[in-house]
Amino acid sequence: MGKAKSRGLDVDTQAYYMKQLLYRTGGNIPEELKLALQEEASKKQLANYESAYAIFNKSWTRVVVPILKANKVPPLDYAKYKAFTNEYIRKVLGKGKSHPTETLDQVLAKYEALKCDREILQKIANEVGKVGEEEEEEEEGFYYYS
Numbered sequence: 001m002g003k004a005k006s007r008g009l010d011v012d013t014q015a016y017y018m019k020q021l022l023y024r025t026g027g028n029i030p031e032e033l034k035l036a037l038q039e040e041a042s043k044k045q046l047a048n049y050e051s052a053y054a055i056f057n058k059s060w061t062r063v064v065v066p067i068l069k070a071n072k073v074p075p076l077d078y079a080k081y082k083a084f085t086n087e088y089i090r091k092v093l094g095k096g097k098s099h100p101t102e103t104l105d106q107v108l109a110k111y112e113a114l115k116c117d118r119e120i121l122q123k124i125a126n127e128v129g130k131v132g133e134e135e136e137e138e139e140e141g142f143y144y145y146s
Helices: 013-025 031-052 054-070 075-093 104-113 118-138
Strands: none
Touching: 013 031, 031 054, 054 075, 054 118, 075 104, 075 118, 104 118
16 A cells, blocks of 8 residues: 655745756856845745744744643653654644644543653643644744844
């Protein structure tokens, strides 16, 4: 049976266009055009990252780790909670270029069976849901890091 294909990141046509331009001109293109193409490619790459993967990293560093430290969870158990967070974002919230496929109760039951504390899991789910809402608000404004 074949493997299901994910939607993945968008193909960066700007990088392809720049490579073709460099190939066809032998590398002799004006510096300002070259910089403009590079800046546009960087903006697209950042937008792809923000739309697909930023919520996973921000949720872990800003929300989950402080909750785990406050509840004195042993560092060896962090991997289970990280897996729960990623699965919750992907399968329940439908972020990261994926669609919702499970309910919160199904994911909670799975990780309770792995000996995770339900109260901590519930706190994580509530706070990560708030981060998901913030991400949608931030998409309106675009930030460029140089």
